[in-house]
Amino acid sequence: MRNACAIGLLSLALGGCANFDTLGGPTVGQHCDENLGQSVELQLNLAREMLDNGRAHAALANLETLPPNSLEVRESKALALRRIGDPKARIVYEGLLGTCKTAEAHHGLGQIAMRAGNTVEAERELREAARLQPTDSALRNDLGFVLLRRGELEKARFEFITAMELDEHDKLPATNLLSLMFMQGETPEATRLIQSVGLSAEQVRAAQDQAHDLGHGSPASQPKVEADTVSYVDEPVVDAHPALADSTPAVAHDAKLLFKAR
DSSP: GGGGGGGGSOOOOOOOOOOOOOOOOTTTTSSSOOOOHHHHHHHHHHHHHHHTTTTHHHHHHHHHOTEEEEEEEHHHHHHHHHTOOOOOHHHHHHHHHTSHHHHHHHHHHHHHHHTTTTTHHHHHHHHHHHHHTTTOOHHHHHHHHHHHHTTTOOOOHHHHHHHHOOOOOOOOHHHHHHHHHHTTTTTTHHHHHHHTTTHHHHHHHHHHHHHHHHTSSOGGGGGOOOGGSSSSSSOOOTOOHHHHSOTTTOOOOOOOHHHHHH
């Protein structure tokens, strides 16, 4: 995927972390109202910032100093382990099932499956996550990407458009939708999308690379939309969303997928 990884397709990166006891926890749909205390919350937020900045190892080290039974801490540990590529991430996510973090657990398990190339399991996990949190734009984008990989293009289109409308500031779903348009030869529609959403030249190239990498046509058969000649609505933002900076167009928010990396 060449330089596509530089803009943000999906970053779904999957230690010897301590085992976590499964908590009874709050029921699905409830907020995780944990009273962690100000110092713990500050440390947790610091670890999450490290994750956003691609410092998963440092984040994990900081998380190890926090209460191991906290659902918020466990979710962040699962993400750090997944980003590092530690298979223990699956165990931690599975331990979150049945708690108020069930949707996040299914999302993480879906990204792990996607990275492993198991699109059937990935779709199953992400559909369940989206059922529990239907307004989560990252979930809808990731589900769309899995459907794109499975060749279910119209279902993927629906998910990408839904994600775009849920979060108008996130360009990742639009980049994935652009890839789909390239794959289907929708040149006029692709040009309109680029201009209306304000995709950068780099994002357009990433979408083109992704469409080619997915194997739907040779380079010669791809639509002729020259990234450098399109009139862009907005210039690329230097400090764009971490998920876009770390991921690659249309692969699962971690393993250089146009997923969303959280």
